[in-house]
Amino acid sequence: MKLQLALDRLTREECIQILNDTQEAIDIIEIGTGVIKEYGMPIVREIRGLYPSKLIMADMKTCDAGRHEAIQAFDAGADIITVMAFSSKLTILETLKVAKEYGKRIMVDLLEVDSRDKIAELQELDVDLVSLHVGKDKQQEKGDFNTDLFSLVKGYDFEVTVAGGINLTTLPSIVKEKPDTVIVGSAITKAENPYDVATKMKQILNQ
Ligand SMILES: O=C(CO)[C@H](O)[C@H](O)COP(=O)(O)O
Secondary structure, eight states: OEEEEESSOHHHHHHHHHHHHHHTOOOOEEEHHHHHHOOHHOOOOOOHHHHSSSSEEEEEOOOHHHHHHHHHHHHOOOOOEEEEEOOOOOHHHHHOOOHHHHHHHHEOOOOOOOHHHHHHHHHHHOOEEEEEOOOOOHHHHHHHHOOOGGTTTSSOOEEEEESSSSSSTTHHHHHHHSSSSEEEOHHHHHSSSSSHHHHHHHHHOOO
């Protein structure tokens, strides 16, 4: 299982420092939506320059103007971009088309999706990578990550990632569901020793 580090609610300097500290333990770098809103595509370019061989996901959370936003992020060096599941089919199809042209990927963010009809629709559109995602605001209401969320994609043939307040305590129950990638942000970035937490998490994912 892969470990994806989400860089959210951080300054540029903090992003660079945390990446420097944790790079050995992480498989995918996620440049978070808030960081992209603050610094734009230059930070995607900068991190690509610093880590030429790491996979980079730009958490664009695109929901319209799919072609334009996909080109922006892929040109800046992203390997994967996120597109919201509630977007129009045209937006999803356009981003998929651009990703194919660049030899890159889109990840459809299932934030607030609770219908398997929507999942079936995504599969019909040829989406192959999705993220089960409990939003930041919802985490405060619901507490720990609820693994029932995995039932949404059971029986479908997606590469599955999972995100939303995952920490060292909740990770073992998530691992049991065998996602392909676990996305962790604040449990690593706000830790006293990010390297230590990232390394422990990677060990659990490797078991
Ligand atoms: O997409 C995100 C926020 O929209 C984050 O990448 C995701 O929630 C992981 O961060 P954290 O572990 O802090 O919840």
